[in-house]
Amino acid sequence: MFAFRIVPEIIFGCGVADRIGTEVKKIGAKKVLIVSDAGIGNAGLISKVEKFLHQEGISNETFTDVPPEPWVDVADEAGSLARECDLVLGLGGGSVMDIAKAAAVLAKNEGKASDYQGMNKVHAPGLPKIMMPTTAGTGSEVTFTSVLSNRPVGKGGINSPYLFPEMALLDPLLTLSMPPAITAATGMDALTHAIEAYTSQQANPMTDIFALKAIELISKNLPIAFNDGGNLTARENMLMGSLLGGIAIANAGVGATHALAYPLGGFYRVPHGISNALLLPYIMEFNYKSAEKKFAQIGKVMGGNSDNLSQENAALMAITAVRKLLHNVQIPAKIKKIGVEIKKYSLEEMAAAAMGVSRPLENNPRKLTSEDAIKIYKQAY
Numbered sequence: 001m002f003a004f005r006i007v008p009e010i011i012f013g014c015g016v017a018d019r020i021g022t023e024v025k026k027i028g029a030k031k032v033l034i035v036s037d038a039g040i041g042n043a044g045l046i047s048k049v050e051k052f053l054h055q056e057g058i059s060n061e062t063f064t065d066v067p068p069e070p071w072v073d074v075a076d077e078a079g080s081l082a083r084e085c086d087l088v089l090g091l092g093g094g095s096v097m098d099i100a101k102a103a104a105v106l107a108k109n110e111g112k113a114s115d116y117q118g119m120n121k122v123h124a125p126g127l128p129k130i131m132m133p134t135t136a137g138t139g140s141e142v143t144f145t146s147v148l149s150n151r152p153v154g155k156g157g158i159n160s161p162y163l164f165p166e167m168a169l170l171d172p173l174l175t176l177s178m179p180p181a182i183t184a185a186t187g188m189d190a191l192t193h194a195i196e197a198y199t200s201q202q203a204n205p206m207t208d209i210f211a212l213k214a215i216e217l218i219s220k221n222l223p224i225a226f227n228d229g230g231n232l233t234a235r236e237n238m239l240m241g242s243l244l245g246g247i248a249i250a251n252a253g254v255g256a257t258h259a260l261a262y263p264l265g266g267f268y269r270v271p272h273g274i275s276n277a278l279l280l281p282y283i284m285e286f287n288y289k290s291a292e293k294k295f296a297q298i299g300k301v302m303g304g305n306s307d308n309l310s311q312e313n314a315a316l317m318a319i320t321a322v323r324k325l326l327h328n329v330q331i332p333a334k335i336k337k338i339g340v341e342i343k344k345y346s347l348e349e350m351a352a353a354a355m356g357v358s359r360p361l362e363n364n365p366r367k368l369t370s371e372d373a374i375k376i377y378k379q380a381y
C-alpha cells in the first residue's frame with residue numbers, strides 16, 4: 001500500500017513568471033506577501049513580479065530578510081507580515097520558499113514557528129501559497145516541509161500537509177543568473193533528493209519514476225549548466241530534475257545523507273547542497289549493498305555501462321558517477337577542503353545530532369548507528 005501526494009497545480013515553462021498577476025487574481029487574493037532575499041531583489045526579479053501584480057490591481061508587502069539556512073525566528077517575522085496579506089508568494093531558493101511556506105501557515109495559526117516544528121503539529125490551513133523557485137535544487141516548491149535552524153544549533157522542520165503550496169510556478173528563465181557555485185550546490189541537493197528518494201524504504205513505483213528521471217536529467221545537465229549558465233536547455237532540464245526530485249521526496253522522503261548533513265549546516269553553517277554533496281558518496285558506499293539493484297539502475301541512468309558487470313559492480317558505478325560529477329562541478333571530496341575545521345563541535349556531537357533526525361534515518365536503506373555516523377564523518381573529513 002502507498003499514498004501519493006502532489007501540489008494541485010504545477011505550471012512549468014519559459015516565461016510563465018509573467019503570469020503571476022493573473023494566477024494570483026484567479027485565486028482571488030488582493031494583497032500578496034512576497035518573500036524573497038536581497039540577491040533576488042538586486043537581480044530585478046522582485047520589481048518584475050510586483051509589476052505583474054500591480055497590473056492586475058493587486059498590492060503587496062515584501063519581506064527580503066531571509067538568510068541562507070534561516071533561523072526559526074525569521075519565519076515569525078515573515079509570519080507577522082503575512083497576517084496583513086491574503087496570499088504568500090515565495091520567490092527564491094529553498095530557504096526563501098521554506099520561510100514563505102511557514103509564514104503562510106503562521107498567518108492563520110497562533111503562536112510561533114517553533115511551536116510547530118515536528119510532524120503534523122499545524123492546526124489549521126494557512127494562506128494560499130505560490131512558489132516560484134529561482135534555483136534548481138531544493139524542490140521546496142512541491143514539498144510539505146519548511147526546514148528551519150534552531151539556536152544555538154540544530155535544525156527542525158515544520159512538516160504538515162498544510163505546507164503544500166497551492167501552486168508551483170517554475171520558470172527556467174529565473175534560474176539563468178545563478179552563478180556556477182550555486183548551480184553546483186543546489187544541483188547536488190536535487191541529485192541527493194532523487195537518489196535518496198529512489199533508495200528510500202518508503203519508495204513506491206510512482207516515486208521511482210520521478211526519482212530516476214530526476215537522476216538522469218540532473219547528472220546529464222548539471223555539468224552543462226555549471227560551465228555554461230546561459231544554456232537554456234540545461235537550465236530547463238535542471239529545473240525539471242529538481243521538481244521531479246522534490247515530488248519524489250514529498251512522498252518517499254530523504255535518507256541518511258540529509259540526516260548527517262543537517263549538523264554540518266546547523267553547527268558549521270555549511271550550505272545545505274554542499275553538506276549533502278560532501279557526504280553523498282560516503283553514504284552511498286555505506287548503503288549500496290542494501291539496495292544493489294537500485295544502485296545499479298542509478299549507475300546506468302548516470303551513463304555507466306553495466307554490460308558484463310556483476311550486480312555489485314554495476315551498483316558501484318553509481319558511486320563512481322557521483323564522484324565524477326562532483327569533480328566536474330568543482331565540489332571537493334572532503335569537508336576540510338571547503339575550509340571547515342571540525343573543532344567547536346566534535347564528531348561525536350555531530351553524530352548525536354544526526355541521530356536525532358529520525359525520519360530520514362528510518363527511510364535509509366541500511367540501518368545506521370551513531371558509530372556508523374562517526375565513521376562516515378571521519379571518512380568525509
Ligand SMILES: [Fe+2]
Pocket residue numbers: 138189193258272276
Ligand atoms: Fe535537501
